[in-house]
Amino acid sequence: xxxxxxxxxxxGFLTLVxxxxxxxxxxxxxxxxxxxxxxxxxxTPEALETLRNQMGLNEPVLLRYLNWAGGLLTGDFGRxxxxxxxxxxxxxxxxxxxxxLAIISLVLSTAIAIPVxxxxxxxxxxxxxxxxxxxxxxGVAVPNFWFALLLIYVFAVWLRLVPAGGFPGxxxxxxxxxxxxxxxxxxLALPQAAILARVTRSAMLEVLGEDYIRxxxxxxxxxxxxxxxxxxxxxxxxxxxxxxLQFAFxxxxxxxxxxxxYLPGLGRLVFQAIxxxxxxxxxxxxxxxxxxxxxxNILVDICYALVDPRLRVRG
Amino acid sequence: MSLLEIEKLSLDIAGVPILNGVDLxxxxxxxxxxVGESGSGKSMTALAVMRLLPNAARATGRVxxxxxxxxxxxxxxxxxxxxxxxxxxxxxxMTALNPxxxxxxQVAEGIRWHTGASRADAEARARAMLDxxxxxxxxxxxxxxxxxxxxGQRQRVVIAIACALNPKLLIADEPTTALDVVLQAQxxxxxxxxxxxxxxxxxxxxxxxxxxxxMADRITIMRHGEVMEAGETAPTLSRQEHxxxxxxxxxxxxxxxxxxxxxxxxxxxxxxxxxxLSVENVTRDYPGRRxxxxxxxxxxxxxxxxxxxxxxGQSTALVGRSGCGKSTLARxxxxxxxxxAGAIRLNGxxxxxxxxAALRPARRDMQVVFQDPYGSFNPRHEVERLVAxxxxxxxxxxxxxxxxxxxxxxxxxxxxxxxxxDKYPHEFxxGQRQRLSIxxxxxxxPRLVVADEPVSALDVSIRAQVLDLFADLNQRLGIAYLFITxxxxxxxxxTDEVMVMHEGRIVERGRTGEVLxxxxxxxxxxxxxxxxxxxxxxxxxxGEQGVA
Numbered sequence: 001x002x003x004x005x006x007x008x009x010x011x012g013f014l015t016l017v018x019x020x021x022x023x024x025x026x027x028x029x030x031x032x033x034x035x036x037x038x039x040x041x042x043x044t045p046e047a048l049e050t051l052r053n054q055m056g057l058n059e060p061v062l063l064r065y066l067n068w069a070g071g072l073l074t075g076d077f078g079r080x081x082x083x084x085x086x087x088x089x090x091x092x093x094x095x096x097x098x099x100x101l102a103i104i105s106l107v108l109s110t111a112i113a114i115p116v117x118x119x120x121x122x123x124x125x126x127x128x129x130x131x132x133x134x135x136x137x138x139g140v141a142v143p144n145f146w147f148a149l150l151l152i153y154v155f156a157v158w159l160r161l162v163p164a165g166g167f168p169g170x171x172x173x174x175x176x177x178x179x180x181x182x183x184x185x186x187x188l189a190l191p192q193a194a195i196l197a198r199v200t201r202s203a204m205l206e207v208l209g210e211d212y213i214r215x216x217x218x219x220x221x222x223x224x225x226x227x228x229x230x231x232x233x234x235x236x237x238x239x240x241x242x243x244x245l246q247f248a249f250x251x252x253x254x255x256x257x258x259x260x261x262y263l264p265g266l267g268r269l270v271f272q273a274i275x276x277x278x279x280x281x282x283x284x285x286x287x288x289x290x291x292x293x294x295x296x297n298i299l300v301d302i303c304y305a306l307v308d309p310r311l312r313v314r315g
Numbered sequence: 316m317s318l319l320e321i322e323k324l325s326l327d328i329a330g331v332p333i334l335n336g337v338d339l340x341x342x343x344x345x346x347x348x349x350v351g352e353s354g355s356g357k358s359m360t361a362l363a364v365m366r367l368l369p370n371a372a373r374a375t376g377r378v379x380x381x382x383x384x385x386x387x388x389x390x391x392x393x394x395x396x397x398x399x400x401x402x403x404x405x406x407x408x409m410t411a412l413n414p415x416x417x418x419x420x421q422v423a424e425g426i427r428w429h430t431g432a433s434r435a436d437a438e439a440r441a442r443a444m445l446d447x448x449x450x451x452x453x454x455x456x457x458x459x460x461x462x463x464x465x466x467g468q469r470q471r472v473v474i475a476i477a478c479a480l481n482p483k484l485l486i487a488d489e490p491t492t493a494l495d496v497v498l499q500a501q502x503x504x505x506x507x508x509x510x511x512x513x514x515x516x517x518x519x520x521x522x523x524x525x526x527x528x529x530m531a532d533r534i535t536i537m538r539h540g541e542v543m544e545a546g547e548t549a550p551t552l553s554r555q556e557h558x559x560x561x562x563x564x565x566x567x568x569x570x571x572x573x574x575x576x577x578x579x580x581x582x583x584x585x586x587x588x589x590x591x592l593s594v595e596n597v598t599r600d601y602p603g604r605r606x607x608x609x610x611x612x613x614x615x616x617x618x619x620x621x622x623x624x625x626x627x628g629q630s631t632a633l634v635g636r637s638g639c640g641k642s643t644l645a646r647x648x649x650x651x652x653x654x655x656a657g658a659i660r661l662n663g664x665x666x667x668x669x670x671x672a673a674l675r676p677a678r679r680d681m682q683v684v685f686q687d688p689y690g691s692f693n694p695r696h697e698v699e700r701l702v703a704x705x706x707x708x709x710x711x712x713x714x715x716x717x718x719x720x721x722x723x724x725x726x727x728x729x730x731x732x733x734x735x736x737d738k739y740p741h742e743f744x745x746g747q748r749q750r751l752s753i754x755x756x757x758x759x760x761p762r763l764v765v766a767d768e769p770v771s772a773l774d775v776s777i778r779a780q781v782l783d784l785f786a787d788l789n790q791r792l793g794i795a796y797l798f799i800t801x802x803x804x805x806x807x808x809x810t811d812e813v814m815v816m817h818e819g820r821i822v823e824r825g826r827t828g829e830v831l832x833x834x835x836x837x838x839x840x841x842x843x844x845x846x847x848x849x850x851x852x853x854x855x856x857x858g859e860q861g862v863a
Contacts, residue, residue, distance in 0.1 A: 214405070218397055219424065308414065309460040
């Protein structure tokens with residue numbers, strides 16, 4: 001297990017290094033001069049030149065990469081061109097919104113999807129299966145912002161249970177913050193749950209056709225017991241894979257939902273940064289996402305090994 | 316009253332009739348052999364007794380087990396019956412165990428469920444049962460997972476699960492078909508001992524008449540979902556009153572008619588010719604599992620210093636237990652893998668050292684037939700394309716008309732017709748598909764065909780026909796064969812010479828009849844002793860059951 005972890009971590013770090021090179025290179029190629037962005041269209045060439053020198057933009061590319069990458073390692077993501085505040089602070093303000101949002105949606109979608117998938121698989125071809133998979137089909141097809149609008153209308157405008165948008169921050173206690181995250185979390189979770197339910201169902205159906213399920217039934221185990229005790233764990237591998245992918249998406253792919261609910265999340269930060277050519281912020285956010293994907297993948301790999309003993313021995 | 320009584324059992328799955336009026340009875344402690352070719356309804360009969368039929372199945376008739384009407388009993392009653400009064404062993408040990416649960420959990424589970432025993436008691440009983448089936452604690456603690464066990468060991472675990480609660484009836488559905496002959500003999504011995512020691516009835520399902528004759532007091536022969544004949548084993552098989560029984564028995568003992576070939580027929584002159592294939596001191600190592608981060612992993616030696624030669628037109632068997640290295644050796648001969656050391660020459664040219672381009676003429680001269688006639692064809696391609704596949708090895712690409720002609724000839728040679736060219740693989744039966752693979756192998760007019768268990772997936776009557784075909788092609792086209800098999804009956808039927816492989820080495824070589832009748836080395840003796848033999852089994856049974 002230690003060797004397995006060491007190998008995974010080493011591989012993850014390598015991924016980060018490669019990603020940093022790619023991210024940096026792409027940003028170099030993209031048009032947009034940070035100095036001009038900061039000084040505006042009317043800046044004199046002298047002023048631009050001075051600022052470039054000051055920001056180190058005239059240094060050789062390799063040196064600038066090393067400076068930037070070295071900064072990343074020490075937690076210094078540089079300074080935003082537009083806000084002039086440290087990128088780390090900007091990201092930090094947004095992560096405390098996006099991370100809880102992603103976690104809540106993930107928990108919600110898992111809590112809905114896995115029981116529904118198992119239920120549908122157990123009742124294959126019957127009414128319960130048709131209805132739940134029909135609902136899942138709808139969940140995949142309908143865009144999440146439409147769900148979001150519906151939720152706002154019902155729970156915020158009509159029932160007045162939760163705010164329609166905005167984020168009060170965590171300083172006023174956990175509850176007000178949670179209250180403003182609950183609708184966006186549901187809106188994000190539903191389509192994810194729909195996909196996950198379908199994956200769970202098909203994984204369960206495949207496992208239920210395996211020989212060892214017949215062996216368990218031949219032992220006299222009732223159908224329900226076999227479903228939960230023999231089939232479920234074997235069906236978890238594809239489910240875990242999808243869960244890992246979904247978490248990465250939830251962390252930053254939520255810009256539409258953030259806009260619908262006026263949430264100051266990572267998605268909006270990166271969107272604004274792109275429109276303002278605030279490349280250093282974009283770079284920082286992208287690297288954070290790459291890191292989170294790497295971490296999630298390592299967690300998923302560990303879960304694989306916990307679920308399936310056959311995956312434990314390989315170093 | 317019998318323990319199990321099946322009367323007029325008919326079954327259809329989604330409207331397709333599977334069983335038609337099957338009658339079968341097993342008394343307490345009796346061993347019943349159920350024989351038939353694939354699709355005859357043997358397994359469905361067994362699953363009907365367990366009531367583990369597919370969802371779409373509808374059964375009529377009567378199945379009574381120990382006074383319980385199985386087809387009408389509530390599910391809860393069936394759950395009490397399964398695993399407690401009826402145990403079942405399946406064909407495929409590699410997939411019959413849950414890969415994420417330890418063997419201890421899987422044996423103890425049923426014990427706890429049926430007896431309400433505490434975890435510790437159930438585990439103690441599971442331990443005792445695993446000891447009994449030959450998996451001692453020192454090497455097989457309860458915490459082992461199925462993937463850490465070999466096929467034979469897994470089948471022992473499945474038997475432990477089935478017999479843990481001393482069922483009155485044990486159903487074994489082709490329990491040894493996936494195992495090599497030595498393991499087969501061990502597992503059959505284990506079943507025989509358990510059955511007599513605990514007074515269990517046994518329903519032994521097999522396609523292999525020799526195995527059933529060896530084990531069963533009575534025999535039931537099925538075909539197309541109907542019982543053809545039933546009765547005491549020895550009289551039924553010796554009298555062969557039913558034509559199908561006769562057909563089955565003949566096919567099981569079938570030996571193709573072939574003139575003597577190879578070195579013995581041509582005298583010593585053939586041996587002076589340069590050999591078609593020569594394997595010189597070939598070794599193949601695979602990287603072993605790393606034990607620690609710092610020590611170099613110990614390599615695993617699959618093939619260890621093997622040398623032999625094959626003459627043109629000679630048919631040779633390579634026999635050995637599973638894992639002895641015979642398939643690795645075959646892969647190297649076919650230049651699909653390279654030896655770690657040593658050389659392989661075909662027509663005097665060293666194929667083990669050539670690159671892919673230089674290999675083309677050599678690949679024309681050697682082709683392969685695999686075991687599984689279902690898995691070895693792309694289902695979306697037409698027969699013409701499938702059979703013509705090796706033609707890309709020719710120096711000149713044949714014209715479409717020429718290509719069709721060559722495919723037609725090859726199909727004709729294997730007993731299929733040219734009109735089959737535009738069909739797809741699913742339109743053929745298993746035996747016909749194996750003919751297709753042979754057609755594909757001979758289309759380039761090879762001088763050597765390597766056949767890896769080419770008939771072991773086929774029913775006996777089909778197997779007899781395919782063996783005839785191999786013999787005929789050897790005769791007519793002078794193709795040399797290297798037959799890789801664990802089935803000594805096949806080796807005896809079709810080859811001039813046999814090589815016995817054991818732990819990566821060839822331990823014995825000689826004329827087929829001599830080696831099989833009078834094996835010298837221990838591994839060869841073990842193989843011969845374990846091989847089921849219908850003549851021998853029948854003779855023994857006849858003595859026991861008093862038939863002249």
